[in-house]
Amino acid sequence: MYQSTRSLLTGEPQKPPTVAQQVEDEVCAFCPKLTYKQRLIGFVCCFGTGVLLEFGSFIRIVELVKGDPAPFAIMYSIGNVVAICGSFFLAGPLKQVKSMFSKTRVVATTVYLVAIVLTLFCAFYDQMPAQAPIIVLLILVQFLALTWYFLSYIPYARDFVTNTFKRVCCACIPK
DSSP: OOOOOBOTTTOOBOOOOOHHHHHHHHHHHHSOOOOHHHHHHHHHHHHHHHHHHHHHHGGGHHHHHHTOOHHHHHHHHHHHHHHHHTHHHHHOHHHHHHHHTSTTTHHHHHHHHHHHHHHHHHHHOTTOTTHHHHHHHHHHHHHHHHHHHHHTTSTTHHHHHHHHHHHHHHHHSOO
């Protein structure tokens, strides 16, 4: 696939690219360098479309209650994925995925992705008892995991939310 090449400056053989570098090269071939304005437009379009799909899914909540949760769950989950893919325009796909699985975000990202998969599984598995409440719970888990993920980008936001939650819980417990 890649032939041995030599550095133009030193003439020494270069190491073959890693798999990640090869994937990034392939992705960049499909998506040439974008200007800052184009990246912002791409982000806004993806994020806006995702949010519209999420809010649009609530139109289908009546179907969920009547026992057909698939349209609601699919539309909400796809909206979440489209919205988060908008960040690929800002950072680039490989950098964004690395960021998503960094030490501070790996738990939120994993919970988020697992909740999406479980939501879709529950939506398509018709024989599941209490299908609608489980899907609503999984949608809530998606929302909370995504919120926790976004808070990781704001300095001290997670600490603030955690401390506020502790204070509220301690105030509610009778002494």
